[in-house]
Amino acid sequence: MRNMFAKTFHEAAKLDERLCMIVADISPAGAMNEFRKEFPRRFINTGVAEQIMIGMAAGMSIQGLKPFAYTIATFALYRPFEFIRDDLCYQNLPVTVVGIGGGVTYSTLGSTHHAQEDIAVACAIPNLRVLAPCDPEETKSATQWCINQEEGPVYLRLGKAGEPMLGNDQSDLFVYGKLRYLSRGRDVAIIGYGPILKMGFECAQIISKQGKTCSIISAHTIKPLDIDGIVKMLETHETIIVIEEMIPRGGLSDSIRILAYEKDIKCRIEVFTLKDKFTHIYGSHADILNSHGLALRNVINKIGCV
Amino acid sequence: MTKKKPNFDQLAARIRCVSYRKRILEISQRVSALHVAPAFSCIEIVDLIYSSLMKVSGVSKEIGDSFLMSKGHGCMAQYVVLEALGILPKEELDRYCTPEGILGAHPDRGNPGIIASTGSLGHGLGLAVGMAYAEKLKKTNCKIFALLSDGELQEGSSWEAAMMAANLKLDNLIIFIDANDFGGMNRMSETHCAFYPLRDKFDSFGWISAEVDGHDGLAMKNEYLKRKREKPFVIICNTIKGKGVSFMENVPIWHYRSPDKNEYLQAVAELEGGLQ
Secondary structure, X not given: OHHXXXXXXXXXXXXXXXXXXXXXXXXXXXXXXXXXXXXXXXXXXXXXXXXHHHHHHHHHHHOOOEEEEEEEHHHHHOOOHHHHHHHHHHOOOOOEEEEEOOEOOOOOOOHHHOEOOHHHHHHOOOOOEEEOOOOHHHHHHHHHHHHHOOOOOEEEEOOOOOOOOOOOOOOOOOOOOOOEEEEOOOOEXXXXXXXXXXXXXXXXXXXXXXXXXXXXXXXXXXXXXXXXXXXXXXXXXXXXXXXXXXXXXXXXXXXXHHHHHHOOOOOEEEEEEOOXXXXXXXXXXXXXXXXXXXXXHHHHHHHOOO | OOOOOOOOOHHHHHHHHHHHHHHHHHHHXXXXXXXXXXXXXXXXXXHHHHHHHOOOOOOOOOOOOEEEEOOHHHHHHHHHHHHHOOOOOHHHHHOOOOOOOOOOOOOOEOEOOOOOOOOOOOOHHHHHHHHHHHHHHOOOOOOEEEEEEOHHHHOHHHHHHHHHHHHOOOOOEXXXXXXXXXXXXXXXXXXXXXXXXXXXXXXXXXXXXXXXXXXXXXXXXXXXXXXXXXXXXXXXXXXOOOOOOOOOOOOHHHHOEOOOHHHHHXXXXXXXXXXX
């Protein structure tokens, strides 16, 4: 995902000289290094200093440039939180804050590197739009949208590298602010955002053996959420499965349940999220998800026969 | 090197600054909290920047130099100068801190002449660094002026920004420190002695520095004109919080409080007396 992001950014930067990249001591691997080589003055490394990364991005935006601030999600969002709130969001400046390694991607690095509350934190700030694409192709579309918009700040949550492509020819195109059906079914809707949506496909395979068909939906725009799209999803599927690599509160799961309650829509809603805890376990990404109870077998066990 | 003689009318500046202070006191009679003293400590600095240093009077989105009020709580000093320049309408200052108006006790981006929303301390220098670097990328000669309080230099973010300004060799960044020695509580020189010497800290961070009386416009302008280039420039302006009114000077309560009627009359009399 990060390579697709960097490649997309680099291509756009050739045409728009206002695009700048500000990083905080993160090695510019792959395509990002290509951008750095071609436009050294538009690539700024503030060092291990995230407050100035955001402050500079805001100042450059005030003077008419289009900066992206880029580092590991916890350091992109948590360390300079008040700078994002006051400098970017209060002033409604079109700066994109890119968080790499959303969720528990950095599975061997401990909870200092786990952006497990980032969506809740980001969604709480007025004016901040929140995007979390599920695969490299969606990352490309989301990045292009961030590049082309000038309305205000965005938090763009990405994974790391090597994520599989989840969409296919049958999938909807990416439209900002709209749910994206990666596949359509009649009985069960599996909805989520980010690379963990891969688990949705695995889940759908098992469910299909029971004669049920599944919609798999990427809610890449978490804020503003596609309210009409969520209501329609609730009305047209008997079972909803929400898979979210984020803490249980303040994210997509809450929004869906609240909407179902407000609209008085009777359908079965099962949510699978990270737990409200820090882990002290190190291993693969799947190991950490598993330690939070976010594993395919748990989803299947919980939903049983749909 | 030839010595530049600053063109600066000291008497005219004194008259302007008394009128600015009187206008702030007048507005103070309509609101309970106004940050009178932190505005009074930086009147001469703001006046100098707008009257003598900036090429364009800081109007948002215009091409030209920019001024950023990092010590947002001192914004009355900026408001009254912007009013005198015709950038902020008088009616808006009269509606200060009321639901009918647009001006609050901290600067709000989008208001006439206000380029950034400040109020939370330790933000302005980072913004100014980004603004100055943007002008470098755009290959303009525009300068970014910023006014910081000494208190907000206690924020670590100010030093992240100070380092980055030097790393990027931002010689188009000029900052004034309103060194009135007071935070909201007491004298920093008594409670936070490791803060000093301040000038050495900037020097060691790769800045060009000067230290002057912050109520002496001529001295500040002189330092500005003779500064060396190729590095960001800081003028540490030694000031008196509440300057110009005897009972306000260096008395912490006036960080927030507005004067009552009698205090107001005495303050105006002192300011007018100071001109004679």
